[in-house]
Amino acid sequence: xxxxxxxxxxxxxxxxxxxxxxxxxxxxxxxxxxxxxxxxxxxxxxxxxxxxxxxxxxxxxxxxxxxxxxxxxxxxxxxxxxxxxxxxxxxxxxxxxxxxxxxxxxxxxxxxxxxxxxxxxxxx
Numbered sequence: 219x220x221x222x223x224x225x226x227x228x229x230x231x232x233x234x235x236x237x238x239x240x241x242x243x244x245x246x247x248x249x250x251x252x253x254x255x256x257x258x259x260x261x262x263x264x265x266x267x268x269x270x271x272x273x274x275x276x277x278x279x280x281x282x283x284x285x286x287x288x289x290x291x292x293x294x295x296x297x298x299x300x301x302x303x304x305x306x307x308x309x310x311x312x313x314x315x316x317x318x319x320x321x322x323x324x325x326x327x328x329x330x331x332x333x334x335x336x337x338x339x340x341x342x
Contacts, residue, residue: 225264225270226292226321226322227251227318229285230292230293230296231251232281233289233292235247236281242278242279244258262279265285269284269285270282270288292321295317295324295329296314296318296321298336299313300313302317
């Protein structure tokens with residue numbers, strides 16, 4: 219089953235937070251995303267049921283192997299698309315916001331073509 223955009227956003231956020239700190243808590247995710255504690259709790263429950271995250275006895279959230287793989291994919295899409303848009307002259311904030319929307323819907327074929335194009339022309 220394909221992951222919904224909101225689930226991908228949570229995974230990406232957990233991945234980014236885990237790059238900053240070894241310990242990611244639900245409250246950290248909520249603060250980063252601007253979501254309420256109940257919303258985060260519900261989303262984490264769904265991600266746990268899908269085998270994307272685990273939560274230890276101390277309440278720390280970790281990505282599973284599958285969760286990390288998907289999170290890295292989404293994060294790569296975000297960073298590559300953001301760089302592309304900035305390279306086209308789009309303001310950094312708008313470029314990041316647009317990349318965030320597109321990263322969930324762009325096909326692998328199109329994304330790989332963008333990466334190849336950027337590599338070919340020295341923008342990777």
